[in-house]
Amino acid sequence: MKKELRLSGSGGQGLILAGIIIAESAIISNINAVQSQSYGPEARGGASKSEVILSDEEINFPKVICPDLLLCLTQKSYDQYGKNIKENGILIVDSCVDIGDNININKFYKIPIIKTAKEKIGKEMVANIVALGAIKELTQIISTDNLKNAILARVPQGSENLNMRAFEEGQLLIKNM
Template structure:
């Protein structure tokens, strides 16, 4: 049986949602030798409209490119939360930007992790790299791809001259995840 992993990344146009999906898929396909697909959709507005990226990663050929039952949802806007998160299955891990998403309708037993991705990106000097902070966090908490593959994918995917900033953003999210994971497994 193929090891199929599905990730849905959602937010609004201008947050780099599609780029995040592209970087994740490229990390898996180019730098880890797996199969990957990316399906993107966005509203007619280039900024502010709904936007999502569905990434499927597998050890075998992908027969259906859409994320029909994502194991992880990364949500970076309240609208995306209302549109996608309410429909997720109980086993799905929800990762939210805690400053932009209020999971007030959270059901008991659902897996939820929060990170102030936009705030951390602003501390780095550009909130536009919140998507890379999220990718670092996603990598750190799920291990869906290796950090090395993500770093190389970021380095070769972002606009020339922004590599260092985007890599710092990735490291910020990855370190945040490592602290969170360490806190969850350390004895009380």
């Protein structure tokens, strides 16, 4: 088993944290994990991505070449990374992203991640955790308990309940499709 994930969007959306959480939950699950990140020089609003490789074998190269799962929370991130995904990969885009008509991916999900964070949770800043809930439901790579434990270990103290609600809303986005 080897899975490559790329989470992309804008700086400030928490996707680097989301990648770290996925990697840590994999390690808790006795799965090898490597996480890397890149972002523009802007503190907020510039392009950013977090890449995670999960494998039951040794990971020799730490960069994602062609992801099994690609998350795009912004139009810019889709424009930059949306064409580079494995044939049987999963593409998740926020409902604000225009993907055009020529989509050749079987597992494509356009879901209101940011809107859910804003309207159901009341905080756009938890869109990354909403996305983690959706990713969990679509991939089933890591157990819910291990992912929740990794989230709780990384989110700011006092925001645990808020983040657990965000995670559950992300799961519901997929379950209710």
